Amino acid sequence: MARDLLESGIPPIWIGGEISNLTLASSGHAYFSLKDGGAQVRCVMFRHKVSALPFRPKEGMQVELRGQVTLYEARGDFQINVGEMRSAGLGRLFEAFERLKAKLQAEGLFDTGRKRELPSHPAAIGIVTSPAAAALRDVASTLRRRMPGIPLILYPAQVQGEGSAQQIARAIQQAGERREVDVLIVCRGGGSIEDLWSFNEEIVARAMAACPIPTVSGVGHETDFTICDFVADRRAPTPTAAAELVSPNREHLAIQLEQTRRALERALSRLLTDKAQQLDFLGRRLVHPGLKLQAQRERLDALSRRLSQRVNGAFEQSRWRLQLAGSKLSRHQPDLARLAQAMQQRQARLERAKDRLLERRQQQLAQLSATLAAFNPEAVLARGYAIVQKQDGQAVKNPAELRNHEKVTLRLAEGSTEARIEHPQGAQPELPF
Incomplete structure (x- = not known):
């Protein structure tokens, strides 16, 4: 009951002091007292928490820890179950980190709207790190594996210790001024918060924000966060992951290229098949000019026959009318001499009408022949x-x-x-x- 009251009534808290009476058990658990000038309290830190510390607790070390107030019921001891621990000096660093983070965030340096897209196929990649850093070897080996044809340009800078922040900022500015790469990786390996502090300096953050080249921050391990991570266009959990972010995978590209080639081959095959069928269809519709001329000649012959038949029909009809008139004349015994003269005149007019009709039909026939000849491709040639x-x-x-x-x-x-x-x-x- 007392333990439940303590754990439910007092939330986890941060306290600071000196480690005393430290015992590192064979099980991996750590037992110690945390004391200051006026009081002390018993503490326990279990193995999985101890193994996650970036340092080894020592007797007399000044630390800050966060834990849950509880009661060890077997002995009735009041103690703190420690979940996090850091060196006492880290509190000031975290405060400085939070102040700078809030300042830059208020200025809009972390806004997603200012983040730029990384190039999918960079012509060259820049790296800001120490020439002796393991991170450089990790990045270079990853890029050689994924896309060995992309040149790498190193902008060397000290990444830890006094003056390192100024060197990192100058290297980023130099890369932006030279504009010889398409994307810039700012990286180093893991370490304590003091080791990574150069990447939490305002001068480095502002240099990255002002860089005209898209930037990727690959500082520390996956659990490490720096101000550079928030300012950069992309944050990678490790230097190796940063190299994977900025480089295409040649194996994936080869697979995509092969898929595209096969798709193009299938599309081309379908196109050729369709065009071949279309060509066969058009070929069946295509008529040779000679056949067209033959058809036009046959049509002209048919028109000539029809014209001749009509002329002969008109002539025969006139002849029949003439005979009918003659029979009427013979029945009525007309003036033969006058009628004969009239008949001769009519016959003469009929002959002239026939000649004129034949002449007109011949002219029409000549015009049709001329028109046909004008449209004859062989004549044009x-x-x-x-x-x-x-x-x-x-x-x-x-x-x-x-x-x-x-x-x-x-x-x-x-x-x-x-x-x-x-x-x-x-x-x-x-x-x-």
Whole structure:
């Protein structure tokens, strides 16, 4: 009951003091007292928490810890179950971290709207780190594995210790001024908060914010966070992950290329099949000019026969009328001499009408023949013209249909020949495929 009251009534708290009476048990648990000038309290830190510490607790060490107030019921001891521990000096660093983070966030340096997209296929990649850093080897080996053809440019800088923040900021500014890379990685390996503190300095944050090149922060391990992570366009949990973010995977690209090639091959095969069927269909519809001329000649012969029949019919009808008039004349015994003269005159008019009708029909026939001859392609070719045909046999109607250096066939009156299209300088450009 007392333990439940303590744990439910007092939330986890931060306290500071000196480690005393430290015992590191074989089980991995740590037992100690935390004391200051006026009091002390018993503490326990279990193995999985101790193993996660970036340092080894020592007797007399000044620390700050966060834990749950509880009661060890077996002995009735009041104690703190420790969940987190840090060196006493880290409290000031965390306060400085939070103050700078709040300041830059208020200025908008962390806004997602100012984050830039990373290039999918960078021509060159820049790295800001120490030449001796293991992070550089990790990044370089990852990039060689994923895309060895991308050149790497190192902008060296000390990444730990006094003056390192200024060197990192100058290296970022130099990369932005030289503009010889498409993306910039700022990285180093893991370490304590003091080791990574250069990347929490305001000068480095502002240099990254002002950099005209997209930036990736790969500082420390996955659980480490720095101000650079919030300012950068992308944050990577490790330097290796940063290299994977900025580089395409050549194996994936090869797979995509093969898939694209196969898709293109299938599409081209379907296109060729469709065009072959279309060509067969058009070929069946295509009629040779000679056959068209033969059909027009037959139609002209039919029209001539119909014209002759109509003329003969009109002549026979007039003859029949003449005979009918003669029989009427003979029945009524007319004036034969006068009627004979009238008949001769009518016959003369009939002959003239027949001649005029025949002449008109012949003129119409001549006009039709001339029109037919005018539309005869062979006659046009005989006057010196030529038909320009593409390689597929299609006649060209517009120069825009021709590409520069394209081969064509010139069909003439007495044969054909090959030619190549040469557009003059400044003339119509080649059409795209």
